[in-house]
Amino acid sequence: MTAAALAALRGRSRSLWARLGEVDPRYLVSFLITLILVLGEARYGILGGYDRLAISLGVCVATELALARLVGGRGAALQSAYVTGISLALLLKPRAGLLWPFALGAFLAIASKYVLAYRGHHLWNPSNFAISLLLVIAPGSVAILSHQWGNHLATNAVIWTFGLLIASRVRVLHVTLTYVVCYLLLAAGRSAIVASPLMAELAPITGPMYQLFIFFMITDPRTTVSSPRGRIVVAALVAVVEAAIRLAADHHVAALSALYPAPPILALAIVGPVAKAVDLCAFFHNPRPSP
């Protein structure tokens, strides 16, 4: 390849990257979760039945349409419903034959945006709220992500590549990277504290639950705080609370056992709304409307 051809290729790449930056970030996020869905279902059958997807997606969209009209006072946030519906279908793995967790989980996820709001803003990422709630109040019926997408490096690599690319374009990469760095440092600390192999403590972040968590939950612009510095602090706090949950699990603290199946998701459910509420108080002079 000649120097001229290389330069042309670099030029086209820059042009593509720039055009990617012009795309509405919501579409990029939707694209990423659709990619995960299609890739995972085609390769590993991660859904466990299309009825699960149809129910969670259908209830999310229907609830969003209904509530936006009834109590929202503005247009429905269908993109949010779409991402939430797919997230629930991917992450919830209930007992054999149960479909109600998808229906009720989808309703609670979307309704939480309208019910659990503060100063016009919802506090929880919808899927984070629904999954956390179901895990805590219905552990006999719901588990999280028993499908591990084959534990294959190639699939993870594709998702991480697209995920990082899109996180960069939608300007939340600092959140993702802060959490990842903090997780790695804290994992090393936990490894030393509980005398567990370092690889065992690092292992979870290579799995699919974390991919969904890192790219769709902790970075949700609607439920993160307003300043970049604040978002970095919150991401670090989530990692710290998660580490605390994990240490409690390692020490078999029975009182917190409901938190052990999904420490990052429950850590975000604890830290996220508190941080958002504090942020809203501080920045009340410039509220943005909730969807």
Next chain:
Amino acid sequence: MVHGVTSLRVRRLALTTVFVGAVFVVIALDRGRPQALGRESGGAAAPGFSLRNVAREVGIDFVHHAPTLDPRIDNIAPLVASLGAAVSVSDVNNDGWPDLYFTNSKFGFPNALYLNHGDGTFSDVAARAGVADLNRPGEGVSMGAVWGDYDNDGLEDLLVYKWGYLQLFRNLGGLHFEDVTAAAGLRHWMNSNGAVWLDYDRDGLLDLYVTGYFRSDIDFWHLQTTRIMHNSFEFATNGGKNRLFHNLGNGRFEDVTDQMGVGSTRWTLAVAAADFNGDGWPDLFLANDYGPEELFVNDSGKRFVLTRAGLESDSKSGMSATLGDVLNRGRLDAFVTNISERGYLFQGNNLRLNFLPELGRFQQGAEGVIADAGWAWGAQLGDLDNDGRNELFIANGYVSNDRSRSYWYAMSKVAGANGNVFEDARNWPAIGTASLSGYERSRVLVNRGLAGWTDVAAAVGVTDEYDGRAVALVDLFNRGVLDVVVANQNQPALVYKNTVVPGNHWIAFKLVGTRSNRSAIGAEVTVEADGIRQLRVVDGGMGFASQNDRRLHFGLDGATRVDRLVIRWPSGARQVVEHPAMDRLNLITEPPSAGAVP
């Protein structure tokens, strides 16, 4: 304007009410499933049978001992060394009373052969018979056994599969056995947890399929590497290679694995053989850990074809493969056990309803109590109350240790990770004294037909919390009822004597092959009575590390007579018997001139 604000407030209040109501509905639905994970249903009709552990009374005092492995994997030794408790049934001395063989898995600890004296007592004759001292350094430890008359001399021979060298014992009669492994060409080191006798080419000689779990290059007492574990929790293919040995008829076996296309490396824990698609040739059904089940369809004895039968994408943790006609359709369905644990994992057991002849696939039929039993291991289908329908006995529990410490969280750290991480045993968190799905009770599920299944375990007297592994069904005392024998890991064996409420009739058959293999393994028997058809197959090994009584037992409910009996012999011959005698064991020898299967 004020009216509009008020209306909005009312609507918000209504939404909040519905929201809170939905939360309570979730709680109610979660707690309102009485049969979920550990609890039994109430209100169902009283079961028509009861089970009582009589092991000590009858002289069966067998206690399994787990293997001690290379210290390099001490961190997860209780997990790896959690297999080996097995039980298989055979009438080793042809006295008409079924005997029991239990395997042990620790160096220096003997296997046991409990001879049934016919008076309600048993005694261990393994040492005298030469089938006790099998667990020795350099030779490996026992993981299970299957009985079959491979030389057609009328005496049941014994194959012991091990983490170590396979061992084949020829039954010489008079309770004497000869180790013929080397002469038979079977001295292969395998890390096996299952085997089945079958006559795949219908030549009248029993062939042998042995499954591999861990790779066969692994010597658990001299590990060269700690990269011995699976490389995926869902689609692992780095397990031991299964092997098919063709019986040459001269006392020797030939490894035909590759030419027959059955060398799966999918961490097979259990195998069952039967003709699923009705073409007259026995197929192989594999329950694989860390992967989907597999069906190898037999192409006229010339080769096996791995068939897409609705199994390939449903990856779970298959532990046991048991066969039975669940809905009395005259069809053999397959039940495969898996894992369920509150909050962590709901894989669910599989009830594979056989629609291969019509649809070319199995259909999932497991819901409710049959799906989620715990960390399920061995299971067997059999008519425990003689009502003409199969009940299901499921043994549960993995590692019972400290009740206040669970390894589930620790395992979840590596379970979602990249396969390269957990393939290396060193990367697993140490289990220490923690339990993993320990102290789980067994399930006894009564078959209500299309109405589903009801768990009656406690009601019928099954309350133990041992770490159950192998289950075998056998009419131990020749009373016309099926008793249940359970081999527990690192714990005592249980013998549940069954008492059935009087009134239901039964019929049983002992088949003797002539053109077929003498054990008649693979023979299918269909009983038609009172408009109901039931199908059973003579068992060459099924469930997990177990083999049922080769005699076939059918409950008949209130039927006053059996209309007819249809036998499909392994040779392909078809035999019809009109009105066989009820409430007794019928001895049927394969006729030399029975018609061929249409």
